[in-house]
Amino acid sequence: MxxxxxxxxxxxxxxxxxxxxxxxxxxxxxxxxxxxxxxxxxxxxxxxxxxxxxxxxxxxxxxxxxxxxxxxxxxxxxxxxxxxxxxxxxxxxxxxxxxxxxxxxxxxxxxxxxxxxxxxxxxxxxxxxxxxxxxxxxxxxxxxxxxxxxxxxxxxxxxxxxxxxxxxxxxxxxxxxxxxxxxxxxxxxxxxxxxxxxxxxxxxxxxxxxxxxxxxxxxxxxxxxxxxxxxxxxxxxxxxxxxxxxxxxxxxxxxxxxxxxxxxxxxxxxxxxxxxxxxxxxxxDGEGATKLIEVNVAGAATEEGARAIAKTVIGSSLVKSAVFGADANWGRIIAAVGRSGVPVDPETVDIRIGDIVMLEQSRPIPFDEEAALEYLKGQTVVIHVDLHMGQGEATAWGCDLTYDYVRINAAYRT
Structure with missing residues (x-):
């Protein structure tokens, strides 16, 4: 078969x-x-x-x-x-x-x-x-x-x-x-x-x-x-x-x-x-991309809400730029979650990049910056967001935002 x-x-x-x-x-x-x-x-x-x-x-x-x-x-x-x-x-x-x-x-x-x-x-x-x-x-x-x-x-x-x-x-x-x-x-x-x-x-x-x-x-x-x-x-x-x-x-x-x-x-x-x-x-294969980004959202009140949050995070230019620069800036992730238009409890959010926990119950967790840097240098970066509000789950995919994206699109017709 x-x-x-x-x-x-x-x-x-x-x-x-x-x-x-x-x-x-x-x-x-x-x-x-x-x-x-x-x-x-x-x-x-x-x-x-x-x-x-x-x-x-x-x-x-x-x-x-x-x-x-x-x-x-x-x-x-x-x-x-x-x-x-x-x-x-x-x-x-x-x-x-x-x-x-x-x-x-x-x-x-x-x-x-x-x-x-x-x-x-x-x-x-x-x-x-x-x-x-x-x-x-x-x-x-x-x-x-x-x-x-x-x-x-x-x-x-x-x-x-x-x-x-x-x-x-x-x-x-x-x-x-x-x-x-x-x-x-x-x-x-x-x-x-x-x-x-x-x-x-x-x-x-x-x-x-x-x-x-x-x-x-x-x-x-x-x-x-x-x-x-x-x-x-x-x-x-x-x-x-x-x-x-x-x-x-x-x-x-x-x-x-x-x-x-x-x-x-x-x-x-x-x-x-x-x-x-x-x-x-x-x-x-996004234009100029060097990395695939995957965003997994769990614990949303609805599946539709989880999709909206995942797409907001994956579409954030600041998140994409941080991944390109291998910067473990979880603040950009939480900001994207908060502006998604989906109701979120601001006291219950967990964030992980790969296996590295950065936020628990919306509170920062000390993490190994060097380990995060090495992980973010990889070809695939997985971001996990758990809202602890329900059973809604969704996954979105995107890529990092690089200098080459601007170069390619600045001369698309020529």
């Missing part, structure tokens, strides 16, 4: 898996000329059958044209057979022309694949406010089907094609048994800057060969997004192009999944594992 199984988990991680590992999927990518370098900038994932589809989108009021196209596609039958993605240009705030260009991308790929137009979703990422160089895009779309393969090489090309300021590709694959059949769930994502979820601040694409009811897939996608992609931040900015699309080919041979299916909890846990891995990978 895959490699490196963990006994207590209902799923198995497939370390060499990709979005093409689930049955029925191919992927590929190429350079069409949107980027100034020769890096790939156009990619697609294609399913051999119309796949059950679900999606979530940015809540930014200014939504890029591809989001409208994808909504339109999914709304017609609740199925997709292809996702076409370009990087290097967001096709956002581009008016009627941008909308027409996104629909042309959809129709051109549909014609090349011989499928209905509404079976194609479109996604874009890159600079806002510039029209696509459609001659280059359409030429690339014409060539793309020949690049598609069900091998990992196709998935790798797709992952490279969707990157902007990302330094590394982001993917994950797991397997789980449903009705005795092996079901595979995989995902690929991009995201490094303009990351502050109010949905999922990035582009992400999930494939599975599970047979699943569309409504159940949509609910699972939304619920899982809330506790994974919606719990990451890099810089407090929510993009105009954020989109998370899931496609289920139904080729695994299982009985149709839904919330009442006996194997639903195992499938949902596996689905969450893929999303959580991708979310953490985005946070770790």
């Amino acid at each position: 895959g490699k490196n199984a963990v006994e207590e988990l209902p799923y198995t991680i497939v370390p060499d898996g990709s979005v093409t590992t689930p049955a029925g999927f191919r992927a590929g990518g190429l350079h069409c000329g949107l980027k100034k370098t020769t890096r790939f900038d156009l990619g697609a994932i294609v399913c051999e059958v119309p796949a059950t589809a679900a999606a979530v989108y940015t809540t930014n009021v200014f939504q890029a044209a591809p989001l409208q196209v994808t909504r339109d596609s999914i709304s017609q039958e609740g199925k997709l057979q292809a996702v076409l993605v370009n990087s290097g240009n967001a096709n956002a705030c581009t008016g009627k022309q941008g909308e027409e260009d996104a629909y042309r991308m959809r129709s051109t790929l549909a014609q090349r694949l011989g499928i209905a137009e509404h079976y194609v979703a479109v996604a874009s990422t890159g600079v806002i406010g510039e029209l696509l160089k459609m001659d280059r895009v359409l030429k690339g779309v014409e060539s793309l089907p020949a690049k598609l393969t069900d091998q990992n090489s196709g998935a790798d090309d797709f992952c490279q094609a969707i990157l902007t300021t990302d330094l590394v590709k982001k993917e994950c694959c797991v397997q789980v048994r449903v009705d005795g059949k092996i079901v595979t769930i995989a995902g690929a994502a991009k995201g490094s800057g303009m990351i502050h979820p109010n949905m999922a601040t990035m582009l992400a694409f999930m494939t599975t060969d599970a047979e699943i009811e569309r409504e159940s897939l949509q609910r699972l996608l939304g619920q899982t997004t809330d506790v994974t992609f919606n719990m990451i931040t890099v810089d407090g900015d929510t993009s105009t192009n954020d989109m998370l699309v899931a496609m289920a080919s139904g080729l695994a041979g299982n009985n149709k999944l839904h919330e009442g299916h006996p194997d639903w909890p195992a499938f949902a846990a596996a689905f969450r594992r893929v999303c959580e891995h991708l979310a953490q990978a985005i946070a770790r």
Whole structure:
């Protein structure tokens, strides 16, 4: 059932898996000329059958044209057979022309694949406010089907094609048994800057060969997004192009999944594992980042309150700067907790950085500064906050704020 199984988990991680590992999927990518370098900038994932589809989108009021196209596609039958993605240009705030260009991308790929137009979703990422160089895009779309393969090489090309300021590709694959059949769930994502979820601040694409009811897939996608992609931040900015699309080919041979299916909890846990891995990978690869920060909040009155506090702490520029400088400044953490907008008892808060206790019942505890310094120099920093008010828990992920973040974004268009 895959490699490196963990006994207590209902799923198995497939370390060499990709979005093409689930049955029925191919992927590929190429350079069409949107980027100034020769890096790939156009990619697609294609399913051999119309796949059950679900999606979530940015809540930014200014939504890029591809989001409208994808909504339109999914709304017609609740199925997709292809996702076409370009990087290097967001096709956002581009008016009627941008909308027409996104629909042309959809129709051109549909014609090349011989499928209905509404079976194609479109996604874009890159600079806002510039029209696509459609001659280059359409030429690339014409060539793309020949690049598609069900091998990992196709998935790798797709992952490279969707990157902007990302330094590394982001993917994950797991397997789980449903009705005795092996079901595979995989995902690929991009995201490094303009990351502050109010949905999922990035582009992400999930494939599975599970047979699943569309409504159940949509609910699972939304619920899982809330506790994974919606719990990451890099810089407090929510993009105009954020989109998370899931496609289920139904080729695994299982009985149709839904919330009442006996194997639903195992499938949902596996689905969450893929999303959580991708979310953490985005946070770790934040623009200019040197460290992944994890904030665990416990003892909140509600889960919603715990989420709000965790996201406030992880999003604090002062906390992020302190972690970059390896400064064990717990005062910045408690200040972020206090301004989260969530009711907190100011007399009962505990704070730990790693295993080092710094605050108990809201009172400072002497700690070893040298030990804290060494811990904060590591690549992963975990902050624990316990409010002692209830059972609400949540985890958020982010990264440190470095000089390079400013350098990268000061010259983003140039």
